[in-house]
Amino acid sequence: MSWTLTEADLPDLARGAAVLGTGGGGDPYVGRLLVRxxxxxxxxxxxxxxxxxDDDALVIPTAQMGAPTVVHEKLPNGAEPVLALRTLEQHLGRTADATMPIECGGINSMIPLIVGARLGLPVVDADxxxxxFPELQxxxxxxxxxxxxxMAIGGERGETTVIDTGADNKRMEWLARGVTIRLGGxxxxxxxxxxxxxxxxTAVPQTLSLALTVGRTIREARSANEDPIDRLASALRSTxxxxxxxxxxxxxxxxxxxTEAGFARGRAAAVSFDGSSKLEILFQNENLLATVDGSVRCLVPDLICVLESATAEPITTETLRYGQRVTVVGISTPPLMRTPEALDTFGPGAFGLPHDxxxxxxxG
Known part of the structure; x- marks a missing residue:
């Protein structure tokens, strides 16, 4: 059933999108301000x-591309994704009936909302x-x-590019990444x-609704002086x-x-409060692998989310800092994302990780 997104929903949506972004996807706070x-x-x-x-409707997803670390220094003005959509419409010779996120995490949960508001287009609750994930394929x-x-690319100075690699989505990503780097990252x-x-x-359904639920659950649990992580676990069981x-x-x-080749890459380590155990997370924009004392505890495509221990506020890879007190959780992905075909595209092997x-x- 369709619903209306208002300004009052944005703080919860941004919080939930940051959780689902698994450390990446760009800072949703910036997107929240633009949507507001x-x-x-x-x-x-x-x-x-x-x-x-409608089955014959044209849906054109819109998004931001680039290293999350760059967005803090190179804020969008909100016109760029509209430019990209209009450029692709012109190339296709057809007007979009709706837009949609390509990912439900981080700022890319917000970009289609900017387009929807500016153009009066509905946004599909799916992604x-x-x-x-860090790559377009x-x-x-x-x-x-x-x-x-x-695909169409729009830059902050009105630059546009159309890339067509046919069915080769990986080459499309490679070319688009090069253009993005030359547009400033x-x-x-x-x-x-x-x-x-x-x-x-093909889409993962109701993920904007899910982000809103996640953000609202954390906020309401804190207001009720309840454990927000326990409340979140309960809320997710029915999804x-x-x-x-x-x-x-x-x-x-x-x-x-x-920041390397258009991505934010690196690792983070944490020690348990009693000093007896060590966590390590590897990331490429998003968190990909979590090990504890050398043993795998969670890996892509399942979600690895770093939360501030006292509040359960999500911490992105670009805002991780020494001394933060964190709770790291793993969240299962839907069956659609765990098929052999899906794992070939965005499972551990797609990132060069030596784990099944x-x-x-x-x-365990």
């Missing part, structure tokens, strides 16, 4: 359930990652047969144009993200982070 201004100027946004999208859309090309895109029927077949496991509690002891995927709920 767009709503104030143009009014609330209609969110469509995938089941309500192609069910979390955040890592989409359930592509896994299940939708091509990312042609961040750009805005429109890609994976598809029909409403393809949305229903496709049904398993939440606490992986580690401790203090951040080291962070190594670098094991669901977080099955790791």
């Amino acid at each position: 201004e767009a709503i104030r100027e143009h009014g609330p946004i209609t969110i469509l359930d995938p089941s309500e999208v 192609g990652m069910g979390r955040a 890592m989409e359930t859309f592509g896994v299940y047969g939708v091509t990312g090309s042609p 961040v750009a805005h895109i429109a890609e994976y144009a598809m029909s409403g029927a393809e949305v229903k077949r 496709p993200y049904e398993h939440l496991r606490v992986l580690f509690r401790g203090k951040v002891s080291d962070v190594e982070r670098r 995927f094991v669901p977080v709920e099955e790791i």
Whole structure:
């Protein structure tokens, strides 16, 4: 059922999107401010359930591309994703009936909302990652047969580029990454144009609703002086993200982070409060692998989320700092993201990790 997103929803949505972003996806706070201004100027946004999208409708997802660390220094003005959408519409010779996130985590949960508010377009309550991933070919859309090309890129100075690599989504990512780097490390895109029927077949459904639920659950638990992580685990049990496991509690002891080839790459370490155990997380924009004392506890595509221990506020990879007191949780992904085809595209092997995927709920 469709629903209306208002300015009052944005703090909860941003918090939930940061959790689902698994450390990456860009800072949703920046996106929240841009959506707030767009709503104030143009009014609330209609969110469509995938089941309500006409099969022959044209849906064009919109997003931001680049290293999350760059966004703190290179803030978007909100016009760039609209430019990307209009450029792709012109190339296709057809106007979009709706837009949609490519990922539900971080700032990319917000970019389509900016487009929706500015253009009066509905936004589909679904996405192609069910979390955040660093590369454009890592989409359930592509896994299940939708091509990312042609895609359009819009820059802050009005630059536009259309890239068409046919069915080769990985090459599309490689070329788009090069353009993004030359635009200063961040750009805005429109890609994976598809029909409403393809949305229903390939997208992870109700993920904007999920982000809102996650953010609201954490806030309400704190207001009630309840454990927000326990409340979040209870809330997730009735969703496709049904398993939440606490992986580690401790203090951040080291962070190594670098911006390289358009990505924020690095590792973070933490020690338990009693000093007896050590956690290590590897990330490429998003958290990919969590080990405790050398043993794997959670790995991609399941979610590895670093939360501030006292408040359960999510901590992104670019804001990790020495001394932070953290609780690290693993959250299971939906079955759509765990098929052999999906794991070939965004499982551990896609990131060069020497581990087979094991669901977080099955790791002892």
